[in-house]
Amino acid sequence: MANHGYINRDGKNLRAKDVSRGLQHCYNLSPFLAAFLSYGGFLAITGSFWKKIDLYGIGKHNRVEHDASLVHYDTPEGQEFAPIQIDHALVDKLIEDVRPSPQEVEAMKATPSGSDVRCLMNAEDVARARIRRENECRTLKSIQQNTARGEMAIILGVFEVKTASKTGVPVEWMKRWIGEERLPEGWKPTHVQGIFDVIKRNKSILAAIEKLRAEEAKA
Structure with missing residues (x-):
């Protein structure tokens, strides 16, 4: 999504709501599915719905990544x-x-x-x-x-x-x-x-x- 501008192109300082919005606009995911994936992912990675992460952080081993x-x-x-x-x-x-x-x-x-x-x-x-x-x-x-x-x-x-x-x-x-x-x-x-x-x-x-x-x- 970063390559197409649906989230920050530099992949920095992402919030769950940014990712959720990007998933909806880029792939036309339903609001519920987009929120489930983004907020659930942030919780698994950071332990919080609200912390910001860089795109690289999504690859934290054995959280969402496998x-x-x-x-x-x-x-x-x-x-x-x-x-x-x-x-x-x-x-x-x-x-x-x-x-x-x-x-x-x-x-x-x-x-x-x-x-x-x-x-x-x-x-x-x-x-x-x-x-x-x-x-x-x-x-x-x-x-x-x-x-x-x-x-x-x-x-x-x-x-x-x-x-x-x-x-x-x-x-x-x-x-x-x-x-x-x-x-x-x-x-x-x-x-x-x-x-x-x-x-x-x-x-x-x-x-x-x-x-x-x-x-x-x-x-």
Whole structure:
């Protein structure tokens, strides 16, 4: 949000209400969801709703931030804050976790380069990525697993588009947002994202994780 001016561009002296307002204006989150995320996050990080923090402070380890990030490596032992540099190899692996639908595959084959075909990331693709990272990283507590799913549940809802065969986020949008920390080119919010939307998608990701793990166990 700082890159687009929805919060202080320098990321300094942020208040919970600044973050809440930014979430509403940037992503069209409902007032309740935006307040829940911002004030709840500030309480977890600072122990107060009212203290100011810098953007870097949001990365305080094991408060809101957690290991097994999709695009950051785990916080080194003894460090108070998580790494802020995006690892682009992890971004590439995240995109590789997307499995195009049969219809998307056929559409790609029907075009010279497949470049005009929009490939979408959905809850099952996110589940695949979460399993991979949780297998690679230190064990997460259940509340951290829930937070990790919730983060992606929000984004699946905010950037959601639908095609004839799949509902999800265009991979080029995801790569720009998560890899470059910028909004997709030309994107504008089309709907309000509420807390019940996030809960529903979180459950969808969890169900997909359980399904994929069960399939792995049988293999």
